[in-house]
Amino acid sequence: MKHYHYIFIGSGLAALMTAYKMLQSGNFKDKNILLVDASSKKANDRTWCFWQKENTIWEAVISKKWDSAWFANENFKRNLDINPYEYCKISGIDFYSFVFDALSKETNITFLNEKVTNINELDTHVYVSTENAEFTCDQVLNSIWNRNTLTQQSKFRVLQQHFIGWHIQSSESVFNPKEATFMDFSVAQKGNTRFMYVLPFSEKEALLEYHLVFGTSFR
Incomplete structure (x- = not known):
């Protein structure tokens, strides 16, 4: 039974960004790290956007x-000049490839494409x-999302956010x-709360995203 200093369960945005920043810091060269995910992350399964003021890694x-944005509600509409910021888009598959390429060059980092079946926190280590x-x-x-962790507590109200998107092409320039x-x-x-x-991407191609935020209280 091999022992690791760190095990990441799931290799989505949070895990990969954390592992990548650990790599960049240079402080974990002597630590064995395992990333476990049932998915090999070979599909373009999502999109991430972020703000930047200057070029990044x-x-x-x-x-x-985009350096201009449109904001609206039922009673208000406005074009926003967001300079000096830019709103930037990264496709999931490009992010995965970028980070996995960097991590795969490190001999102390291991990847495993399997489903985790059990996690047991013991006094001196985690199984x-x-x-x-x-x-x-x-x-x-x-x-890993664990619904039981939320349903077994009533102290905090839980906000859930859902995203769905459509990559569309139109016959006219719209x-x-x-x-x-x-x-x-x-x-x-x-x-x-819906928006x-x-x-x-062009006059005839765009990504449309629908966002829904709602609160749930488990009692």
Whole structure:
């Protein structure tokens, strides 16, 4: 049963960013790190956007930038000049490739494409098992969604946010590729918080995203 200093359960944005920053710091060269995920992260399964004021390490994988944004609700509409900031888009597959390429060059980092079946926090270490292997570690960073953790408590109200997006192409020129629609609240709210994004890549192509935020109290 191999022992690791750190085990990441799930290799999504949070885990990969943390592991990448650990690598960049140079302070973990002597630590064995394991990343476990049932997915090999070979699919373009999501999109991330962020603000930047100047170029960052992610410049090579940014696929689109906008320096103007459109904001709206039922009673208000405005074009926003966001200079000196830019709103930047990274496709999931490009992010995965960038980070995995950097991490794979390190001899102390191991990847495992398996489903985690058990996590047991003991007094001196943590036990982790997958479908075909068992490990121990000093610390676990767990990104797996566990509904029971929330349903078994009533102290805190839980905010849940859902995203769905459509990559569309139109037959006519309907988009302004220089301007992103940022938080359009003019859609029906239906007692929750709902808004749309429109991220245009060209005059005929865009990513439409629908966001829903609602509170849940488990009693």
